[in-house]
Amino acid sequence: MATEDGTVADPARRRRLAVLAGHEGDVGAARRYLGDGDAAVRAAALGALVRSHALAPGELVAGLRDAAPTVRRRAAELAAGAPDVDLVFLLDDSDDSVVEMAAWAIGEQGRPEPDTIDRLSTLAATHADPLCREAAVAALGALGDERGLAAILAALDDKPAVRRRAVIALAPFEGPDVDAALHRALDDRDWQVRQAAEDQLRAEGD
Numbered sequence: 001m002a003t004e005d006g007t008v009a010d011p012a013r014r015r016r017l018a019v020l021a022g023h024e025g026d027v028g029a030a031r032r033y034l035g036d037g038d039a040a041v042r043a044a045a046l047g048a049l050v051r052s053h054a055l056a057p058g059e060l061v062a063g064l065r066d067a068a069p070t071v072r073r074r075a076a077e078l079a080a081g082a083p084d085v086d087l088v089f090l091l092d093d094s095d096d097s098v099v100e101m102a103a104w105a106i107g108e109q110g111r112p113e114p115d116t117i118d119r120l121s122t123l124a125a126t127h128a129d130p131l132c133r134e135a136a137v138a139a140l141g142a143l144g145d146e147r148g149l150a151a152i153l154a155a156l157d158d159k160p161a162v163r164r165r166a167v168i169a170l171a172p173f174e175g176p177d178v179d180a181a182l183h184r185a186l187d188d189r190d191w192q193v194r195q196a197a198e199d200q201l202r203a204e205g206d
Helices: 011-024 027-035 039-051 057-064 069-081 088-092 096-109 114-126 130-143 146-157 160-169 176-185 191-203
Strands: none
Touching (some): 114 146
C-alpha cells in the first residue's frame, strides 16, 4: 500500500524493493532508500548499491556512522571489501554486534597497521562479549602480524570458542612459543580445541 505521496508505507515491502533494486541494477531506486526512515531498509539499500557496483565511498562511510546498529553492522560487513575504509573506530562501538563485525571486516581488509593490531589485541583481551574477543583473535590471525601473536597466545586461556579460534589463528605464525601452545592445546578440556590443535600440527607435519 502506498501513501498519498506515492511512497510505500510498509517498511518490509520497502526493504524488498531496495533488495530488488540491487538485483535489477536500479541504482537510482537503491540510492533513494539510503535515506529511508527504517534502518533495515537503509541496510538493504547499502547492499543493493554494492550489488550494482555503485556504492560511493562517502555513502559507505555514512553507513558506518548511521544511528542504527543494523546499518553500521551492514556497512562494516560491506567495508571488508574496501581496504581503504577505516573501521578501527567501530571497535569502540556501543553495540557488540557492530564490534564483532568490524573486527571480522578488519581482518578481511588485510591492513596490519600498528594501531589496528593494538586495538584488536586490546579487544581480544578485555571486551566483555566473548564473540567480540573471538572476532578480534580471528582478525589478528588473518592479519598474521607478529605484534598480534601475544594476544592470540593469551586467548588460549579464554572460553572454549575463543581458545579454538586462537588455535586456528596461530596458523600464520611459527616458533617455539607457537609449537608449545599447540601441544598444550592437545590436552585442552574442550574437544574442539584439541581437534583444532591436532589439525594444525598435522598440517605442519608435526
